[in-house]
Amino acid sequence: xxxxxxxxxxxxxxxxxxxxxxxxxxxxxxxxxxxxxxxxxxxxxxxxxxxxxxxxxxxxxxxxxxxxxxxxxxxxxxxxxxxxxxxxxxxxxxxxxxxxxxxxxxxxxxxxxxxxxxxxxxxxxxxxxxxxxxxxxxxxxxxx
Amino acid sequence: xxxxxxxxxxxxxxxxxxxxxxxxxxxxxxxxxxxxxxxxxxxxxxxxxxxxxxxxxxxxxxxxxxxxxxxxxxxxxxxxxxxxxxxxxxxxxxxxxxxxxxxxxxxxxxxxxxxxxxxxxxxxxxxxxxxxxx
Numbered sequence: 001x002x003x004x005x006x007x008x009x010x011x012x013x014x015x016x017x018x019x020x021x022x023x024x025x026x027x028x029x030x031x032x033x034x035x036x037x038x039x040x041x042x043x044x045x046x047x048x049x050x051x052x053x054x055x056x057x058x059x060x061x062x063x064x065x066x067x068x069x070x071x072x073x074x075x076x077x078x079x080x081x082x083x084x085x086x087x088x089x090x091x092x093x094x095x096x097x098x099x100x101x102x103x104x105x106x107x108x109x110x111x112x113x114x115x116x117x118x119x120x121x122x123x124x125x126x127x128x129x130x131x132x133x134x135x136x137x138x139x140x141x142x143x144x
Numbered sequence: 145x146x147x148x149x150x151x152x153x154x155x156x157x158x159x160x161x162x163x164x165x166x167x168x169x170x171x172x173x174x175x176x177x178x179x180x181x182x183x184x185x186x187x188x189x190x191x192x193x194x195x196x197x198x199x200x201x202x203x204x205x206x207x208x209x210x211x212x213x214x215x216x217x218x219x220x221x222x223x224x225x226x227x228x229x230x231x232x233x234x235x236x237x238x239x240x241x242x243x244x245x246x247x248x249x250x251x252x253x254x255x256x257x258x259x260x261x262x263x264x265x266x267x268x269x270x271x272x273x274x275x276x277x278x
Contacts, residue, residue, distance in 0.1 A: 006168040013175030020178075049179045072175040121178055124243050128171045131254045135167060138261050143268050 006132045012052060012071030013125035019074050020047045020118040024111050031106045034094040041094075042104040044080035049073070080105055149271070155219065156264045162189035162224035163257040169226055170250045173241050180237040184246070189224040196222050 023045050033042035052070030053059060082105045090099035148154075166187040176182040195201045196219045203221070204214045213221075233240040 006164075006171050009168060009171040009175050013171075013177075016175070017178075049176070051176055051179050051182050071172060072179055117178070121243075124174050124177065124247065127247065128174045128250060131250050132167055132171060135164070135254055135257050138258055142261055142264050144265070 004136060007129060009071040010125045010129035010132060012073060014122060014129070016047075016049050016072045016074055017118050017122040017125065020049075021115060021122070023047050023077060024115045024118065027104075027106045028108065028111050028115075030104060031108060031111075033104055034092070034101055041084050041102045042106070044082075044104060044106045046078050046080060048075045048078055050075035153264055153267045156260050156267065158193070158219075158222065159189075160257065160260045160264070162187060162193075163253055163260060165224050165226070166253050167250065167257070170246050170253065173246050174243060174250075177239070177241045177243050177246075179239060182239045182241065183228050183230055184241045185226050185228045186249075187224050188227050189222070192225075193219070193222045 027044050030042040036042055049072050052073045058070050084102040084105050086100045087103055088099055089095055089101045092101045095101045166189075169185050169187055173184045192201065201218065201222070204211075206213050229240060231240055
């Protein structure tokens with residue numbers, strides 16, 4: 001086990017949670033976007049996390065030197081396949097022939113709840129990082 | 145006593161290694177608190193170490209070079225083991241990390257580590273006193 005590898009674990013958690021918050025921000029910012037490059041309304045995105053130890057190379061590394069509690073990483077940013085919301089608004093330039101506008105499948109309440117969850121997880125990682133740092137600093141007091 | 149001057153410091157070091165590893169494992173659990181299907185791990189050390197200290201440790205006998213020993217009957221061979229908790233989860237995503245209890249474990253572990261550092265310091269102080277007594 002290397003001396004400060006535990007900090008990388010918490011740092012990976014911070015990176016992953018920040019990515020979640022970025023994607024949630026993007027969803028909220030685009031909550032009324034009716035037109036994107038491909039002609040469809042904005043589609044809600046979500047982050048999939050995975051254990052950084054789950055692939056062959058890191059399992060091999062872990063069994064070779066007995067360390068590398070790898071942390072977490074973003075596996076993919078997925079697109080929510082659920083249906084777009086429909087709103088009757090014939091004056092909107094993006095309305096179809098029937099007068100309905102397709103709005104993004106973003107639910108603001110859901111996004112706010114996810115944002116809180118990501119924020120709390122971020123804080124948990126900050127606390128873990130702090131505990132690790134304090135322990136490492138304490139190590140240097142041995143023999144003084 | 146003189147055949148192993150730093151014997152007690154070595155024992156304290158074993159505890160510190162276990163504590164350090166536990167901190168990494170808890171950090172990993174917290175980092176993966178939102179990972180679908182992740183199972184929490186924990187470090188098993190103190191109970192095995194206490195048994196070995198009392199001479200009640202049990203280990204598998206090895207009668208061939210290619211046998212793998214398990215468990216530890218003497219204090220030197222006790223090493224911290226990472227055990228994955230495969231319990232079912234109450235959450236929909238199959239993750240069984242309980243962030244609250246991980247935080248509590250982390251606080252306990254930090255204090256235990258500090259205690260071991262003080263213990264190591266006091267051992268060195270005792271040796272220092274013994275060397276300088278004239």
